[in-house]
Amino acid sequence: MLKRIPVSSLIGLIFTALFLIVAVFAPFLAPYGNGQIVGGVWEPMSAQYWLGTDNLGRDLLSRMIYGARITIFISVAATALSFTMGSVLGFAAAVIGGWFETLMSRLVDLLMAIPTLIFGLVILSVLPTTIPVLIMVMGILDSTRVYRLSRAVAADINVMDFVEAAKLRGEGTGWIIFREILPNALSPLVSELGLRFIYAVLFLSALSFLGLGVQPPDADWGGMVKENKEGIVFGIPAALIPAAAIAALAISVNLVADWILNRTSSLKGGRG
Amino acid sequence: MASAVHHVDTPPRPKPEDLLLDIRNLKIEARVYPPGETPRDVTIVDGVSLTLARGKVLGLIGESGAGKSTIGLSAMAYGRGGVRITGGEVILNGRDILKTGKDGVRKLRGAEVCYVAQSAAAAFNPAHRLMDQVVEAAILHGSATRAEAEQRAKHLFRKLSLPNPDTIGDRYPHQVSGGQLQRVMTAMALCSEPDLIVFDEPTTALDVTTQIDVLAAIKDAIRDTGVAALYITHDLAVVAQVSDEIMVLRHGKLVEWGGTRQIIKEPRQEYTNALVSVHHIEHEEHAPTANPILSARNITAAYGGGPIKVLKNVSVDIFPGQTLAVVGESGSGKSTLARAITGLLPPEQGSITFAGRTLSNALKDRSRDDLRELQMIYQMADVAMNPRQTVGTIIGRPLEFYFGIKGRERDQRVAELLDKIEMGKGFVDRYPAELSGGQKQRVCIARALAAKPKLIICDEVTSALDPLVAHGILELLLGLQKDENVAYLFITHDLATVKSIADSIAVMYRGEVVRYGPKSRVLTPPFDAYTDLLLSSVPEMEIGWLEKAIKGRRMESAGN
Numbered sequence: 001m002l003k004r005i006p007v008s009s010l011i012g013l014i015f016t017a018l019f020l021i022v023a024v025f026a027p028f029l030a031p032y033g034n035g036q037i038v039g040g041v042w043e044p045m046s047a048q049y050w051l052g053t054d055n056l057g058r059d060l061l062s063r064m065i066y067g068a069r070i071t072i073f074i075s076v077a078a079t080a081l082s083f084t085m086g087s088v089l090g091f092a093a094a095v096i097g098g099w100f101e102t103l104m105s106r107l108v109d110l111l112m113a114i115p116t117l118i119f120g121l122v123i124l125s126v127l128p129t130t131i132p133v134l135i136m137v138m139g140i141l142d143s144t145r146v147y148r149l150s151r152a153v154a155a156d157i158n159v160m161d162f163v164e165a166a167k168l169r170g171e172g173t174g175w176i177i178f179r180e181i182l183p184n185a186l187s188p189l190v191s192e193l194g195l196r197f198i199y200a201v202l203f204l205s206a207l208s209f210l211g212l213g214v215q216p217p218d219a220d221w222g223g224m225v226k227e228n229k230e231g232i233v234f235g236i237p238a239a240l241i242p243a244a245a246i247a248a249l250a251i252s253v254n255l256v257a258d259w260i261l262n263r264t265s266s267l268k269g270g271r272g
Numbered sequence: 273m274a275s276a277v278h279h280v281d282t283p284p285r286p287k288p289e290d291l292l293l294d295i296r297n298l299k300i301e302a303r304v305y306p307p308g309e310t311p312r313d314v315t316i317v318d319g320v321s322l323t324l325a326r327g328k329v330l331g332l333i334g335e336s337g338a339g340k341s342t343i344g345l346s347a348m349a350y351g352r353g354g355v356r357i358t359g360g361e362v363i364l365n366g367r368d369i370l371k372t373g374k375d376g377v378r379k380l381r382g383a384e385v386c387y388v389a390q391s392a393a394a395a396f397n398p399a400h401r402l403m404d405q406v407v408e409a410a411i412l413h414g415s416a417t418r419a420e421a422e423q424r425a426k427h428l429f430r431k432l433s434l435p436n437p438d439t440i441g442d443r444y445p446h447q448v449s450g451g452q453l454q455r456v457m458t459a460m461a462l463c464s465e466p467d468l469i470v471f472d473e474p475t476t477a478l479d480v481t482t483q484i485d486v487l488a489a490i491k492d493a494i495r496d497t498g499v500a501a502l503y504i505t506h507d508l509a510v511v512a513q514v515s516d517e518i519m520v521l522r523h524g525k526l527v528e529w530g531g532t533r534q535i536i537k538e539p540r541q542e543y544t545n546a547l548v549s550v551h552h553i554e555h556e557e558h559a560p561t562a563n564p565i566l567s568a569r570n571i572t573a574a575y576g577g578g579p580i581k582v583l584k585n586v587s588v589d590i591f592p593g594q595t596l597a598v599v600g601e602s603g604s605g606k607s608t609l610a611r612a613i614t615g616l617l618p619p620e621q622g623s624i625t626f627a628g629r630t631l632s633n634a635l636k637d638r639s640r641d642d643l644r645e646l647q648m649i650y651q652m653a654d655v656a657m658n659p660r661q662t663v664g665t666i667i668g669r670p671l672e673f674y675f676g677i678k679g680r681e682r683d684q685r686v687a688e689l690l691d692k693i694e695m696g697k698g699f700v701d702r703y704p705a706e707l708s709g710g711q712k713q714r715v716c717i718a719r720a721l722a723a724k725p726k727l728i729i730c731d732e733v734t735s736a737l738d739p740l741v742a743h744g745i746l747e748l749l750l751g752l753q754k755d756e757n758v759a760y761l762f763i764t765h766d767l768a769t770v771k772s773i774a775d776s777i778a779v780m781y782r783g784e785v786v787r788y789g790p791k792s793r794v795l796t797p798p799f800d801a802y803t804d805l806l807l808s809s810v811p812e813m814e815i816g817w818l819e820k821a822i823k824g825r826r827m828e829s830a831g832n
Contacts, residue, residue, distance in 0.1 A: 161656040167635065168614055169673060169723075170643040183660035 005259065012255025019068060019249055026069040030062035035217040042228075042236045054238050055227050063224060067242060071220040072249075074135055075200040081139030082196060086146025087189060091177045093147075094154035105151070108144045116141050117206060124212040134213065138200055149192055153185045187261055194257025198250040205246055221246050282529050283517060286325035292365065292467055292500050293324040293347060299359030300342050300351065300524075316342050316355060317524045326467070329494060329501045331515035331532070333508055333547070335738040336709075339524035340504045344470040347502060348385045349377045365467065382409035386461035390473040392453040396445035402456050403441025410464040421463060428459040431496060432489040451482035455489050462497055469494075471503045475510060479601035479765060480809040487513055487811075488822050506738060508547055509811035512536050513818040520544045536813050546740060548813065553746060553772035557791050560776065563628075564589035565726055565759050566613070566646075571622035573612045582608045583619070584783045590727060593757040597770040597791075599806065600780035606763045609780070610729045613761070614648060627726055644674045647720035651732035653712035657704045663690075663715055664700040670722040689718040692755075693748060710741035714748065721752065729761045734769060746773055767810045771795070779803050 005013070022029060032038050036058060043053040051060040093101040111119070120137055127133050157163060158181065166180050205222025207213035214220045219227065221242035228238035285291070300317035317339040324330050332340040342355060349369045351357055361368045369380055381387075386409070389395040396405060407421035416424065422441070429437035432455040445453060454474055461469045474490065475483040491514050494501055505511050511518055511532075518535040520527040520543065528541040539545045566589070573583040583605050590596045598606045611617040613624060615635035624631045627645060632638050650656035657666050667686045671677040677685060687697035693714040704712055713733060720728050730749070734742035750773055753760065764770060770777060770791075777794040779787040781802045787794055799807065808821050 161650045161652060162658045164616070165648065165650070165656055165719075168616070168643065168648055169670060170638075170640050171673070180658055184658070 008255050009259035012252040012259065015248060015252035016256050019072060019252070022065055023069040023072040026065045030059075030065040032059040032062040034058075034062060034066040036062070042231055042234075042238060051241055052236075052238060054224070055231065060238055060241060063219065064221075064242060064245060067219055067221045067224055068245070070214055070218055071201060071204060071222075071246075074131060074138070074204055074214070074220065075197055077135045078138035078142065078200045078204075079193065079197045081135060082142035082146050082200075083189070083193060085139065086143035087150040087182075087185075088177070089143075090147040090150030091154045091181055091185070092173070093151050094158050095173055095176055095181070101151075104147070108147050111141065111144045112148075116203070120203070120207060121210065121212055124207065129212060129215055131214070134204070134207070138203055142196055142200060142203075146189075146192065146196065149188065150185060153188050154181050157181050157184050191257055191261040194254045194260075197253055201246060201249060283531060285323055286328075290325040291323060292326045293322075293502075294363040295320065295322045295343070295346065295360065296363070297321055297360040298343065298346055298357070298362065300339070300346060300355055301358045302351075302353075302355045315524060317346075319360075320521070320524070320526050321360075322519060322529070324468070324500055324502070326500055327498045328517065329503055329515040331503045331505065331511035331518040332521060333505060333511050333518060334521035334527075335506060335740065337523065338521040340506075340521050341472050342524075343521070344472055344502050344504045345387075347468060347470055348381050348387060350381070379413070382466075383413040383415060383464055384466055385468045385470065386464065386466045388454075388457050388461050388469060388471045388474050390476055392457045393445065393450060395457060396453065398445050400444075401441065402443055402445065402448070406441065406456065406460040406463050409460070413464060415464055424465075425459060425463050428462050428493070429456070431493055432456075432459055433485070434459075449482075451478055451486050454478065454486050458486075458490055458493060462493060462499065465497070465499075467500060469499055469501045471501055471505075473505050476505065476507070480767070480811075481601055481805055483510070483811075484809045484818070484821060488818055490514065491818065507811065508536065509813045509817075512813055512815060513811065520547065533815060536815075553743070553750065555750060555773055558591070558594050558775045560589070560594075560790065561591045563592075564625075565592045565627055566590040566761075567625045568609075568613060569623050569625070571609070571612050571619045571624070573608060573617055573619040575608075575617070577620075581620075582783050583612060586622075586780075586783075586785050588778050588785065588788065590759050590761055591775070592726070592759055593753060594775040595753065595760040595762050595773050597762045597764060597774035597777045598780060599764060599767060599770055599777065601765060601806075603782070604780040605783040606765075606780055607731055608783075610648070610731050610761065610763055614646065614729065640674065644670075644723045645726040646729070647723050647725040647727070648729045648731065649713070649716050649720050649733050651735055653709065653716045653733075653736075654704060656716050657712065657719075659704050661703075662700065663702050663704075663707075666704075666715060667718045667722055670719060674723055685722070689722055692721065692752065693718045708741075709737055710744060713737065713745055717745075717748065717752070721756065721758075724756075725758060727759045727761065729763070731763045732765070733762075735764070735766065742769075749773065767807060779806065 037056060038059050039049060039053045039057050041053065041055060041057050043049055045052045049059050049061065051064065054060050054063060089104055093104045120141060123137050124134070163176060163180050166176055204213055204220055205225070208220050208222035209226045211226070214223050224242040225239050228236070231238045298317055298320045299315065301313045301315050303311050303313050305311045320339070320343060322330065332343060334340050342352070345352055346357055346362055347364065349357070349362060349372070357370060362370050364380070365384065369377065372380070396402070403422060403425060406425045407418065410416045410421040410424070411418055425441060426437050429440055434440050434452055434455055440448065440456070448456065458474070471490070475486050478486060487510065494514070503511055503515050515532055517530065518532050519529040520535065520541070522543055528535065528539065528544045535544060536548055539548050569587050571583050571586040572581055574581050586609060588596060598609060600606050608617060612619045615631070615633065615638055618633035626642065631642055664683070664686050667689050668682050671682050671685050686700060690697050690699055695711060695714055699711070704715070707715065734745050737745065746769065749760065752758065762773060774791045776790045777788070778785045779794065779802065787800055787803045794803070805825060808824055811817065
């Protein structure tokens with residue numbers, strides 16, 4: 001079965017898996033502690049410090065490894081929240097219709113009318129910036145996009161004869177949403193999932209860069225770009241490494257999402 | 273029957289000066305991309321040869337997948353959707369058009385050869401007036417000035433008996449009916465005075481009552497202009513009316529080719545014989561019993577509470593183990609009646625009694641038993657089944673849902689049901705996309721049967737199927753009726769189907785039941801005007817039927 005995976009998806013899979021392993025096993029992989037000061041400020045790459053040290057003299061490789069853990073955990077949690085909430089509400093709106101749909105849709109319009117980043121900044125400057133709050137805010141703001149997509153997809157499926165047949169059989173809303181509509185809405189949702197995960201990474205990075213995301217001494221990759229940004233002037237690459245990691249994660253996750261999309265859009269259960 | 277070396281008698285070749293189209297050993301292939309496998313080429317048309325003389329009409333007939341449209345389009349050197357012409361010659365007016373290149377083909381299409389598509393509504397550009405589209409090809413090819421072309425178009429509108437021939441060209445496509453649009457398209461094809469027209473199922477999407485007008489118009493226009501035609505259809509009775517010769521195709525190969533009379537009267541091949549003799553199901557009519565299983569009384573219904581009533585005071589009875597056929601053209605309210613009975617469209621007035629109890633009007637107020645005993649089968653089987661569920665899940669769900677049967681017992685019952693629909697338990701793990709059209713409809717029947725219903729509503733269940741497949745489905749339905757004593761409400765526009773399966777008939781016209789009773793009485797004269805029109809519009813496999821039918825009509829069809 002591995003033979004049938006195209007090269008691009010294979011690359012995506014390998015890198016995504018690599019990032020995940022690094023995130024999960026961070027404490028075992030990192031040569032030094034997360035906040036441990038080990039050397040001088042912005043030391044160059046060497047056998048001792050593979051990626052050099054950062055603006056406070058901490059080992060950059062160790063920071064990157066712990067950063068992967070924080071970045072991926074928050075983004076995954078936020079994406080999971082936005083997808084569960086957005087798709088369930090979106091499907092329910094399409095199936096139930098009436099006042100429920102109107103209420104939900106206008107509420108989403110209201111949320112979407114305000115630029116996400118500004119809205120996030122306002123809320124996070126009022127609420128305490130802890131990780132659960134961060135996840136909640138990111139998840140809820142992102143779920144508006146998922147809601148829109150799922151409602152539109154479900155509205156198309158909801159008028160098909162097989163859904164009508166299920167309604168005539170007397171099936172409840174739960175069966176119709178999860179057994180009739182969801183499997184047929186998966187393809188667009190999965191491709192959206194990859195995209196939204198990356199938006200979550202970028203959103204988190206932006207928040208951290210602006211100082212409202214993950215708080216020191218912990219840092220996600222966006223925060224590390226911020227910490228080391230002054231070094232760029234002196235030709236020190238410490239800020240570019242986390243930036244490159246963000247880009248690499250974005251691309252590899254999307255390669256995987258593309259592959260899953262291709263597999264799930266087959267109507268023969270992916271067995272050809 | 274159809275072996276690689278089998279010899280087919282062909283009609284004599286036309287004289288060289290009469291020869292218009294000469295297709296030799298045509299081979300057409302397409303590349304298919306099965307998911308997860310390497311792409312491979314499939315042969316759609318395999319070594320078909322034909323000749324067509326000037327002014328003659330050749331009917332191409334066969335089931336879906338026979339390659340008839342593909343052959344028709346090859347006369348314009350065109351392959352639809354990635355289809356490639358990989359072998360053979362298409363000689364039109366003395367030259368091989370497959371070798372003329374892009375410019376040559378551009379000069380040919382719309383000038384020497386024109387095309388009439390099945391769905392006129394999809395073929396016209398909704399943003400332009402009809403006249404602009406009708407004269408476009410003639411002007412583009414420089415065969416006429418705008419004024420001449422419009423003159424010719426109006427003349428053709430008149431010949432095709434379109435209403436207001438002088439002004440109809442000013443309308444937009446959505447402002448004329450489907451039957452009129454099909455005739456405008458024929459005018460468009462004739463306007464640039466081509467040598468050959470390819471008609472691709474031009475009347476298939478029309479009501480029978482409209483089809484007859486369009487057929488007559490096309491036939492007259494062909495005769496008067498002396499144009500030659502390839503007439504593609506799956507309906508032998510239709511092609512018998514318009515063509516001089518008929519070619520029967522199957523799986524991209526020639527089965528039989530001969531004069532129209534020979535093909536329909538003395539078919540030489542077994543397959544042709546099967547096509548000709550379709551639709552002879554003997555069905556003994558049952559008399560109404562004392563207690564109807566379902567009785568709809570004075571149903572009036574409208575969509576969205578609007579002022580236009582789609583059903584007006586409709587009353588029908590269905591008796592246990594019998595079939596009530598509801599017939600009428602599109603827009604007559606037949607499907608709406610089904611929606612009202614199932615509760616999808618709660619009627620505004622009237623009541624429905626089912627198995628001795630009064631049904632609530634709205635679906636959500638009905639008990640589970642009411643839902644179980646009243647099942648429905650849809651016209652389009654492929655959208656009536658969830659494409660992500662296997663056949664086992666589709667058939668097994670009603671068993672779980674209504675009877676709570678699970679696990680091995682459920683699998684057992686699913687296997688029994690698959691046997692009943694003559695498919696066998698090997699299909700349990702298949703997805704709908706892995707079934708043929710007829711098999712899909714059978715699975716839908718099994719799903720309905722799984723609920724042990726007392727009444728099944730069949731909404732045009734055979735309309736989307738090839739005649740031979742449809743025949744099998746009807747026989748299956750009748751057999752099941754005998755075994756299970758289930759009643760059918762059979763909605764159809766096809767009177768031949770009605771004759772073979774109904775016990776009683778309701779004829780609907782514009783939301784009202786205009787004729788109702790046991791089959792024998794409904795189909796015995798004297799008829800009311802609409803029933804007469806409906807009955808006389810069903811094409812019969814008989815040469816000269818069209819002229820006789822047109823002459824004998826008492827009323828204009830609604831689509832005209």
